[in-house]
Amino acid sequence: MPRFAANLTLLxxxxxxxxxxxxxxxxxxxxxxxxxxYAWPEQQLAGWLREQGQTQVLFxxxxxxxxxxxxxxxxxxxxxxxxxxxxxxxxxxxxxxxxRRLNCLAGLRAPGVDEARQWExxxxxxxxxxxxxxxxxxxxxxxxxNSRVDMPGFMxxxxxxxxxxxxxxxxxxxxxxxxxxxxxxxxxxxxRTLQRLMPRIGHIQFADNPGRHEPGTGEIxxxxxxxxxxxxxxxxxxSAEYRPLTTTEAGLGWLDG
Numbered sequence: 001m002p003r004f005a006a007n008l009t010l011l012x013x014x015x016x017x018x019x020x021x022x023x024x025x026x027x028x029x030x031x032x033x034x035x036x037x038y039a040w041p042e043q044q045l046a047g048w049l050r051e052q053g054q055t056q057v058l059f060x061x062x063x064x065x066x067x068x069x070x071x072x073x074x075x076x077x078x079x080x081x082x083x084x085x086x087x088x089x090x091x092x093x094x095x096x097x098x099x100r101r102l103n104c105l106a107g108l109r110a111p112g113v114d115e116a117r118q119w120e121x122x123x124x125x126x127x128x129x130x131x132x133x134x135x136x137x138x139x140x141x142x143x144x145x146n147s148r149v150d151m152p153g154f155m156x157x158x159x160x161x162x163x164x165x166x167x168x169x170x171x172x173x174x175x176x177x178x179x180x181x182x183x184x185x186x187x188x189x190x191x192r193t194l195q196r197l198m199p200r201i202g203h204i205q206f207a208d209n210p211g212r213h214e215p216g217t218g219e220i221x222x223x224x225x226x227x228x229x230x231x232x233x234x235x236x237x238x239s240a241e242y243r244p245l246t247t248t249e250a251g252l253g254w255l256d257g
Contacts, residue, residue, distance in 0.1 A: 001257060002229050005031030005057040007205070007241040012248045018048060025052040027252055031237050033057040036066075038089065042096040049097065056097040057237045058141065058177075058203055061104050061129070062086035071145075072105030074129075075122035075155045077113060087129045091136055101203055103141040103177050104129055106155040106165075122155060123168050130171035141177035141202045142166065146185040150212075158186050159197060166200070175202025179241070184209045184220055191228050198232050207242030214242050214251035222254060 006012065006029040012020040017040075024032055030053075037045055037059050049056055064070035064079070073079040073086070090102050106122055109115060126142065133140045142165060147157035156162050159176060166174050178201045180190055187193060194201070206225075208218035215222040229238065244251045 002204075002226055002234065002238040003031065003236070004255065005029060005033055005055075005237045005239040007033050007035075007239050009034045009036075010241055010243055013244075014247055014249075021048045021052045021054060023248070025054060027249065028255060029054070029240075031055040031057040031239070033059060033237075033239050033241075035060055036062070037093050037097070038062060042093045045093075046096050046098075055237075056099040057239060058101045058103055059090070059093070059097075059099060061090045061102055063105050064107070070107065071151055071154065072107030074104055074125040075107040075118045076110060077117055077121045080121070080125060083125050084128060087132050091132065091138070094136065094138055100137065101139045101141055102133060103143055103203070105143065105145075108151065108153040109155060118155065119165075123165060126165060126174065127169045127171065130169060130174050134171065134173045138173070139202050140171075140174045142174065143177035143179060143205075144182060144186070145179070146182040148185055150182070157182075159183060159193065163197075163200065176200050177203045177205070179205040179207075180220060180225065181205070181207035181209050181212055181242070190220065190225060194225070194228060195232060198234060201234070201236070203236060203239070204229070204234070205239045205241040207240075211245070212243050213245040214240075215254035217245055217251075223257070 006024040008020040012023040064073040130140045142162045144162045145151045145154045147154045
């Protein structure tokens, strides 16, 4: 079976955030991720990780004003300075948390802004971030998020769009973050796509579809997918990023294979 990590933003919400590390460890997760670390001091987060002997698998660059609906600022002209400051903040956390993968959320299409200009802004911001993270030995991931259900207007909504951007950036440390839930909605044919794109994938996340709940609640054949990952020799983390249908513990049957 793959190496599984728990996304603590979505899982183990039955307890306060600081207790989710222990809850994940008790459930068998050696790795954890969460959307953003910036609400907590980096040393405090590092302490919670050390107490449980866990690996910080990934977190996102600052996304702008999340509460106001922003979903990344990398594609927003005029926000380049803020983006670069966010890259430095993320690097500071990554150093302390010993996290070797960061994800950049591209953001939404901006009304009234030429899409070609947004794409150029995105490309140059990603190129800058890739260079800074390369200096730190960190991989930069770019995630395709579905624009049909969860994030209408998201700039990178298919794996092909992400790969186009990666090719234009031309940096060795940029990889596709492949989320099974989002790509089932946008593309389907998950197994063949994973097999084809495996050399370019830096991180994998999953939830079932529809509903974005745990495996076994929807249409995705996770047993087959996990087998394919093993057969392909994928040695990265596979992160559970779903909303439990009831409680987290009640929905962990998939871990038993």
